[in-house]
Amino acid sequence: MGAIQRIVQWSRVKSPWVIHFNSGACNGCDIEIVASLTPRYDLERFGVLLKGTPRHADVLLASGPVTRQIEDRLLRIYEQMAEPKFVVAVGTCACTGGVFQGLYNVKGGIDRILPVSAYIPGCPVTPNAIIDGVVKLLASLENPPKKASAG
Amino acid sequence: MPDFGNVQIPVGPQHPALKEPESFLITLRGEKITAASVRMGYNHRGVEKGAEGRTYTQDIYLVERICGICSHSHGTAFIQAVEEIAGLDVPRRAKYIRMLVGELERVHSHLLWLGVAGHEIGFDTLLMYSWRDREVVMDLLAAVSGNRVHYSMNTVGGVRRDVDSALAETILKGVDRLEEQTKYYIQVCSEETTVIKRLSGVGVVTHEDALRLLVVGPTARASGVARDIRKDDPYLAYDELDFKIVTSDHCDVYGRTLVRLGELMESYSMIRQIVKNMPDGPITVKAPRKIPAGEALSRYEAPRGEDVHYVKANGTEKPERVKVRAPTLANLQAVSHMLRDNNLADMPIVIAAIDPCFSCTDRAVEIDRADSGPRDRMDWGRLRAHGIDFYRSRGVDFTELNRSLTRRMKKL
Numbered sequence: 001m002g003a004i005q006r007i008v009q010w011s012r013v014k015s016p017w018v019i020h021f022n023s024g025a026c027n028g029c030d031i032e033i034v035a036s037l038t039p040r041y042d043l044e045r046f047g048v049l050l051k052g053t054p055r056h057a058d059v060l061l062a063s064g065p066v067t068r069q070i071e072d073r074l075l076r077i078y079e080q081m082a083e084p085k086f087v088v089a090v091g092t093c094a095c096t097g098g099v100f101q102g103l104y105n106v107k108g109g110i111d112r113i114l115p116v117s118a119y120i121p122g123c124p125v126t127p128n129a130i131i132d133g134v135v136k137l138l139a140s141l142e143n144p145p146k147k148a149s150a151g
Numbered sequence: 152m153p154d155f156g157n158v159q160i161p162v163g164p165q166h167p168a169l170k171e172p173e174s175f176l177i178t179l180r181g182e183k184i185t186a187a188s189v190r191m192g193y194n195h196r197g198v199e200k201g202a203e204g205r206t207y208t209q210d211i212y213l214v215e216r217i218c219g220i221c222s223h224s225h226g227t228a229f230i231q232a233v234e235e236i237a238g239l240d241v242p243r244r245a246k247y248i249r250m251l252v253g254e255l256e257r258v259h260s261h262l263l264w265l266g267v268a269g270h271e272i273g274f275d276t277l278l279m280y281s282w283r284d285r286e287v288v289m290d291l292l293a294a295v296s297g298n299r300v301h302y303s304m305n306t307v308g309g310v311r312r313d314v315d316s317a318l319a320e321t322i323l324k325g326v327d328r329l330e331e332q333t334k335y336y337i338q339v340c341s342e343e344t345t346v347i348k349r350l351s352g353v354g355v356v357t358h359e360d361a362l363r364l365l366v367v368g369p370t371a372r373a374s375g376v377a378r379d380i381r382k383d384d385p386y387l388a389y390d391e392l393d394f395k396i397v398t399s400d401h402c403d404v405y406g407r408t409l410v411r412l413g414e415l416m417e418s419y420s421m422i423r424q425i426v427k428n429m430p431d432g433p434i435t436v437k438a439p440r441k442i443p444a445g446e447a448l449s450r451y452e453a454p455r456g457e458d459v460h461y462v463k464a465n466g467t468e469k470p471e472r473v474k475v476r477a478p479t480l481a482n483l484q485a486v487s488h489m490l491r492d493n494n495l496a497d498m499p500i501v502i503a504a505i506d507p508c509f510s511c512t513d514r515a516v517e518i519d520r521a522d523s524g525p526r527d528r529m530d531w532g533r534l535r536a537h538g539i540d541f542y543r544s545r546g547v548d549f550t551e552l553n554r555s556l557t558r559r560m561k562k563l
Contacts (some may be wrong), residue, residue: 002203003284020170021172022170022171022172022194022510023172024172024193024194024196024510025194025219025510026216026218026219026222026510027170027171027218027219027220027510028219028220028222028300028301029219030171030219030302031219031220031263031300032171034170035282035285035289037275037288037467038266038278038279038282038283039279039282039283040282041285048236051165052166052167057516058425060378064194065196067193067194067195067196069192069193069194069195070164070193070194073164073165073172073193074462076535077165079549079553082551099212099213099216100196100201100213100216102181102201102204103196103197103198103200103201104197104200104201105195105196105197105279106196106197109459114560115559115560120207123216123301124266124299124300124301
């Protein structure tokens, strides 16, 4: 890895900007995401900053099962983000569809639509779990796990 | 300056001012909003239909997850209807515990709103302060129910967890701390000139309009409509508590702020009364698995206003029909009225001021105005093709990137 790439890597790991998108959640995970950004938990101490537009963000925090209405919008938001980009599925619904599994307007977990880098289960996830998930994601960026050899 | 006529701006479904996906189409003339329309349904999951396919016990957990902020409200409103059909006599202690969680939930919801409102007017300090104090009530809810959000306290015939005397002591201590902080916020909001000037005269709904548009909850009470289900149609044991309906005649966002802060103080006094007068006895009665045929309508004063649940039972262990009217649906009609003649910059706080909860609202709503006519709209494929061509003509091509993305997806 060259010096420039190392600097880019360092800045990426030290200040990941996130965008939060509710893809049909009940709000429970969304308020816990906001709670994890406020003084008690303060995710900002890891350099995490909440941004308003996907074009500025590295990490998409998606909460909730994917509803049919939101599917295209979620994909579009993902397409607008700059590479490299990561998706974190926040909450049981985002991981698998959770309690909403089988409802006629629900597609299931985020991974039906997008490649997901980290799953944080919980109904709703506690801020502690969100912090744990984000820190693990950051650690995996710093020391990428060795690609499993094919076969 | 040339007159550009009416300009239409779409806001949402993803927008920094909206924490939930909802789409507003705002028509502007200069800086002034001349019309606004709402498009709902992004959060529509089909909870009502899903409830018909699950048993009553499963439905408690599903109905709670209509909304994460007022989950106890939905759960209690649903269970009250079921208990009414089954003719169950819920123990008084269970009613008191339900009220306790309900009021703690109101405190958490109003503190949350205060922070969000502060954020929308660029007063982020208020967001950080009120959310820091909100953690006190979250701790109390976690101690009472075992979970910070989605308390799942209800079961058919009572509640699932008891409140012992040590816990009651903790609750009283927490409430003292919260009351002290809330007094400070009331002082800030009634003395701080920037807050008063920013919120006064914004998003006005007059008393007559509030009655005409049928707004509910704090939005109605801020327009001088003294309507509160806890007083008008007491459920649980609210008729045994001493409290007053907080109203304001400001009719604007400032009034809605004062009403919510006033309600916080009322809730603290109610929590003290509940803890002090908590009757002894069992917390649950045995409930049948199959609910006899019948129907019931249940009303509940959620933090955002009146929440209505209708349940129809047919003698099996599954309901035949569940219908929910969430408070935001009632208030949302008034938003386009509130936005008219306001500046575009006031849009976030006006929408936030009804404390919208779109996940509550988007269960089963189909609105089609007969007079709206065909709208000139691009369908999804055309919009995407347009976007790709737009960037390609400027030398930006994502084709290769999308291909690699598709490959990544296929590997999963």
